[in-house]
Amino acid sequence: MTHVDEALLRTLTPTVIGILVRRGADFAAAEDAVQDALVEAVRVWPDDPPRDPKGWLVTVAWRKYLDAVRADTTRRHREVRVESEPVPVPGECAAVDDTLQLYFLCAHPSLTPASAVALTLRAVGGLTTRQIAQAYLVPETTMAQRISRAKRTVSGVRFTQSGDVATVLRVLYLVFNEGYSGDVDLAAEAIRLTRQLAAKTDDEEVSGLLALMLLHHARRPARTSPKGRLVPLAEQDRGLWDTRMITEGVDVLQTALTRDRLGEFQAQAAIAALHADAQTAAETDWVQIVEWYDELVRLTDSPVARLNRAVAVGEADGARAGLAALAGLDPALPRYTAVEAYLRERDGDPVTAARLYAEAARSAPSLAECEHLTRQAARLNAELRG
Template sequence: MVDDPVRRLDEGALRALVPRVLAGLVRRGEDFDAAEDALQEALVEALRVWPEHPPRDPRAWLTTVATRRLVDARRSEAARLRREEATYAQPRGRATEEGDDTLFLLFCCCHPDLSPASQVALTLRAVGGLTTREIADAFYVPEATMAQRISRAKRTLRGRRLDQPGDLAVVLRVLYLVYTAGHAERVDLAAEAIRLARQLTLATDEPEARGLLALMLLNHARLPARIDTEGRIVTLDRQDRSLWDGREIAEGVRVLQSALAVQTDAAPPGRYQIEAAIAALHDDAMTAEETDWPQILAWYDDLVALSDDPVREHPAAVLARAIAVGHVLGGAAGLRETDRVREVIGERHRWHAVRGHLSELDGDLLAAGASYAEAARLATNVAEHEHLVRQAARVRATVRKGAS
């Protein structure tokens, strides 16, 4: 077990170092599973040795010790491993190399033969440096279940040469899944996804990578205002915007602008850049009333235009666009847009919740109350259920007050 060394040593520095060492081992042809096991043994040894004899170059030290463990396990390849050990013991401190290592390991963890759940789990384990228990806690599953999932993923990769260029789009999707997975008591997955996205932008100039980082930053900046002191959800239009993280918003805008600056008619902005632009417009409004809904609707038009069949391929984007339509053209127009995706989305709480909001915009509070109540009935998340119950009660109270 390496939980103790991860906690007792400088956690931030160690987590940044571990994937670089692991990437170096895997890049030179070591089996993924064996390399990680060797690195775990090196970390245990570091806990024993470093307090009294701290290394001058921690990365080289870990690489050397991990390599020795591999040598011990595979005597027949000792000569080759010893030759390579000298190379990997050399200090490498450039940010571009660190980014290259992270990108390489991300591609390994996002191998197309792995399921999305396995890609996310392996990314958090190998690249994020999280323990199996931390990942299990984050996804609310038993530690043994997560350990089996990670083991299966590593068995799937066993014997494959991990030296071919991967698909950056898959890596971005996995990071987005990590970001949207939520928060657990011990691990903030959103913050972890942002950290990994920063590393990814060190290794590629792809605008969509910066678009994803910007989207994460601009959304994460609103986190302090999303829950009130009693633990209740606060919708965007009712949030105390003074609680938003202005520094994070400014950084997100700068990252987004750098991505959009290189776009052309032949290579227009992709999904993450567009979603980041929408988030930036929300963050730019000092009050909900000042939100630039026409510009947001224009960006949503661009977003759905990325797909030949947005209703079936990206129904969530079409549903989000319906809200923008409601604010620009009226609630009734927005409600008509939701009809387009009802068959695809089905009877899900999100669809009814949007209908409730748009019915309020349209002035039909009876319909709004019914939609909120149905959304609450279908919601599986406790916080969302309670929020929707309060929404239904609020509009129904307004109706009763108006009738008296």
């Protein structure tokens, strides 16, 4: 008995959905039929692997779709139309690759970000509902309902309707930032999907996002200690960084930058590349990082970019300058208090810094970050008592 190549199934999923849609199925019905065909493949292929996996999936998925239409008595008028279509056989699959259109469909502006992410992982990524639910730490029934609602929302959208690459990139960035949970590594999945998108488009920002993901993911082994504690960038063991991934990220970024059409993901990737290029924290080129943050702020006017720029200014020009850059921002910004605590400590005010670290810990977005900030407050308080 052979094993089913799950990576192949996931790669073929968007292509097969696209073929069914072009043959007349609406998106929701096509996606359901393909999922049923994938289940059948897992059952049958180990004992009887097909010569043409894509052709097999198209044939079985189309039959599943026809069965569903015939069973739906309220849609008999469609049965007349679809039965006139020949059942495709292996070797007769359309050469058109509809994966890019599926990206656009799954990132439709009418969907909430959470629904767009779930639908992208299901239809383009080929993940099961259970895998997606585990990754987001929600019950499978909850995720199934979310995906069903999303499919209903986009089913009326014309498959040939042009989409917005920027929206697709936002969805992929959301997937990447979820990181790892359950049995699905969403960061790695986002990289896989972004590579796929980069191969199908000629867009510098797609390359910029891919480079950003690679450069951030390369540092992942050093981000936590063996005990699960958060390790700040300056304290990370850079020997644990994945140098091959860093090299690839830098190469992808440099190729994009030569096109001279700068976008926010390219700017973020350039900042990540400068961090990756430093052999030690002390060798970080903070002056150039500030310049890239200036570009990022110009492109996005993002408060988060301005907050991170304040940290960079504090490293390049001193804590007092960093605090001045921070002064014009909204204190309600996520991580504002943690940044102020760090700059106050650097400016020689441990009493204020300890208080701010403790305050920041109470609103930290994750347990690991909360524990890190609590330890910083405890460290300064111990030093003050000593």
